[in-house]
Amino acid sequence: MLLQAKHVTHYFGGLCAVSDFNLEVQKGELIGIIGPNGAGKTTVFNLITGVYKATQGSIQFEGQELVGRKPNEITTLGIARTFQNIRLFKELSVLNNVRIAAYSQTNYNPLEALLHAGRFNSAEQKDIDTAMDLLAVFQMDNFADEASKNLPYGLQRRLEIARAMATKPKLLLLDEPAAGINPNEIVQLMEFIQWIRRQFDLTIILIEHQMRLVMNICERIKVLDFGATIAEGFPIEIQHNPKVMEAYLGEGGEL
Amino acid sequence: MDYILQQSLNALQLGSIYALIALGYTMVYGILTMINFAHGDLFMVGAFFCFIVATFLKLSFIPTLLISMIGVALLGVAIERVAYRPLRQAPRVSAVITALGVGILLESVMLVIFPYPQSVPTLLPNITWTIGGVTISLLQVIIICLSIGLMLLLDFIVRRTMVGMAMRAISWDKVIVPLMGVPLNLIISVTFALGTSLGAAAGVMYSQAFPVIDPYMGVLIGWKAFISAVVGGIGNIRGAMIGGFILGAVEIMVVAFFPSTYRDFVAFTLLLVLLIFRPYGILGQPRPQKV
Numbered sequence: 001m002l003l004q005a006k007h008v009t010h011y012f013g014g015l016c017a018v019s020d021f022n023l024e025v026q027k028g029e030l031i032g033i034i035g036p037n038g039a040g041k042t043t044v045f046n047l048i049t050g051v052y053k054a055t056q057g058s059i060q061f062e063g064q065e066l067v068g069r070k071p072n073e074i075t076t077l078g079i080a081r082t083f084q085n086i087r088l089f090k091e092l093s094v095l096n097n098v099r100i101a102a103y104s105q106t107n108y109n110p111l112e113a114l115l116h117a118g119r120f121n122s123a124e125q126k127d128i129d130t131a132m133d134l135l136a137v138f139q140m141d142n143f144a145d146e147a148s149k150n151l152p153y154g155l156q157r158r159l160e161i162a163r164a165m166a167t168k169p170k171l172l173l174l175d176e177p178a179a180g181i182n183p184n185e186i187v188q189l190m191e192f193i194q195w196i197r198r199q200f201d202l203t204i205i206l207i208e209h210q211m212r213l214v215m216n217i218c219e220r221i222k223v224l225d226f227g228a229t230i231a232e233g234f235p236i237e238i239q240h241n242p243k244v245m246e247a248y249l250g251e252g253g254e255l
Numbered sequence: 256m257d258y259i260l261q262q263s264l265n266a267l268q269l270g271s272i273y274a275l276i277a278l279g280y281t282m283v284y285g286i287l288t289m290i291n292f293a294h295g296d297l298f299m300v301g302a303f304f305c306f307i308v309a310t311f312l313k314l315s316f317i318p319t320l321l322i323s324m325i326g327v328a329l330l331g332v333a334i335e336r337v338a339y340r341p342l343r344q345a346p347r348v349s350a351v352i353t354a355l356g357v358g359i360l361l362e363s364v365m366l367v368i369f370p371y372p373q374s375v376p377t378l379l380p381n382i383t384w385t386i387g388g389v390t391i392s393l394l395q396v397i398i399i400c401l402s403i404g405l406m407l408l409l410d411f412i413v414r415r416t417m418v419g420m421a422m423r424a425i426s427w428d429k430v431i432v433p434l435m436g437v438p439l440n441l442i443i444s445v446t447f448a449l450g451t452s453l454g455a456a457a458g459v460m461y462s463q464a465f466p467v468i469d470p471y472m473g474v475l476i477g478w479k480a481f482i483s484a485v486v487g488g489i490g491n492i493r494g495a496m497i498g499g500f501i502l503g504a505v506e507i508m509v510v511a512f513f514p515s516t517y518r519d520f521v522a523f524t525l526l527l528v529l530l531i532f533r534p535y536g537i538l539g540q541p542r543p544q545k546v
Contacts, residue, residue: 049434050433051430051434070433070438070439071433071434071439072433072434072435072436072437072438072439075433075434075435075436076436080434081434083431087428087430087431089423089424089427089428090427091423091427092420092423092424092427096420099417099420100417100420100421100424100432100435100437101435101436103417103421103435103436103437104436104437106417124415127417163435166435167435167436
């Protein structure tokens with residue numbers, strides 16, 4: 001078991017954003033979390049990555065408790081994520097966006113950088129090479145020196161994933177990877193997600209609105225509405241679940 | 256002509272002091288969006304460290320400078336840990352008020368220990384050179400070169416090292432930086448250590464140039480350095496350096512050509528006018544917020 005969330009509940013003041021959330025993820029799985037706006041999907045990601053501390057419940061990653069840990073510790077354990085609204089370091093170059101995510105992999109401190117210029121230079125060059133290799137895998141190496149804000153939208157999304165991969169994760173959380181992407185590009189995106197999963201031997205949890213994407217690539221799906229889990233199962237089960245149709249389309253709707 | 260050159264040299268000297276202190280304001284602002292109003296008083300503590308080390312341990316200039324920088328850096332890190340970190344999620348106004356409080360506390364503690372102005376021993380030989388009609392002292396050369404050296408060093412750290420890159424990233428998005436595996440608190444502590452140690456270096460050099468020090472010496476200098484940082488574009492490191500040198504130059508030139516009582520009046524008027532035309536400072540850039 002890679003990730004296990006048990007009875008996770010989170011309140012914002014009096015508002016229950018996530019209630020009794022349970023999830024078991026095996027290594028190598030690709031799991032989808034869907035639900036209408038405000039259902040608490042992103043909150044689940046924020047709870048897993050330590051941005052919020054769960055009010056109740058436990059989240060374990062490879063047997064280690066995550067609740068109460070700092071976000072940087074959780075990242076170092078091997079969980080990375082992307083964001084619904086792209087959050088790159090806009091002024092930094094594409095290369096530096098990736099390099100900063102390799103922070104925990106670097107083995108020199110600023111004092112060393114000043115005292116042992118030689119070792120620093122070689123270490124720095126090694127970092128740059130590693131980052132460039134990663135960018136090359138994502139076919140972005142020819143944009144390395146471009147400020148990330150100047151990239152077209154699709155490439156910014158890809159860079160966010162490349163940056164997440166620089167932290168060397170075992171589990172990748174994708175928050176609406178298809179947001180803002182036109183329907184024709186969805187197939188490409190699906191292939192891309194499958195490809196990074198194989199390439200990096202990843203386990204993936206993704207949040208999505210695009211039914212087509214979720215139904216096609218996720219092996220299991222969990223449906224949230226108003227913080228509560230209303231359904232879970234294989235895509236085909238979810239498609240025909242009356243509760244899901246109701247949450248999405250109102251009573252009597254069909255997906 | 257010689258007079259102008261002479262005054263330019265003085266302007267550089269004063270400007271380097273302002274620039275060094277301004278860096279501390281701008282770095283903390285960049286990373287925490289708060290004004291550390293205790294920073295001017297940390298400059299004062301740096302001067303007193305210099306006084307104590309030079310008077311009682313009788314060390315020479317370099318060790319005195321280093322001890323002073325390390326001592327104030329530790330104090331700066333401790334202040335952040337005790338006073339500012341608990342307020343990290345609080346409204347920024349609360350943090351700024353806390354900083355003012357910490358500043359007054361530092362002044363008051365120093366006033367208890369040193370109720371009277373103290374005279375700092377001279378640590379550098381009094382050597383002067385005369386080139387043409389311009390007189391240069393060893394102290395001036397050291398102040399200017401050391402300040403510029405420290406600024407280049409800081410610029411290197413911020414631009415080239417991983418810690419520096421993390422600092423810049425935090426100034427853009429504090430929430431996601433830890434999600435890159437970067438330890439936020441450590442980087443913030445390093446920022447305070449760097450910023451306050453530069454302030455201490457300024458304090459040591461200032462106390463060599465103007466050797467009578469008192470616990471309130473950091474107030475006006477601190478304000479001026481803060482204004483330098485704003486003029487340069489607060490949050491921008493190169494801006495703080497430029498702002499410091501501009502303010503130094505304006506002040507010295509006013510004194511050179513007008514009665515010295517006009518100094519702050521003319522200097523601040525100029526700065527107000529500059530801010531009307533460049534409200535984000537010289538190198539500052541507006542950061543549009545989505546509504």
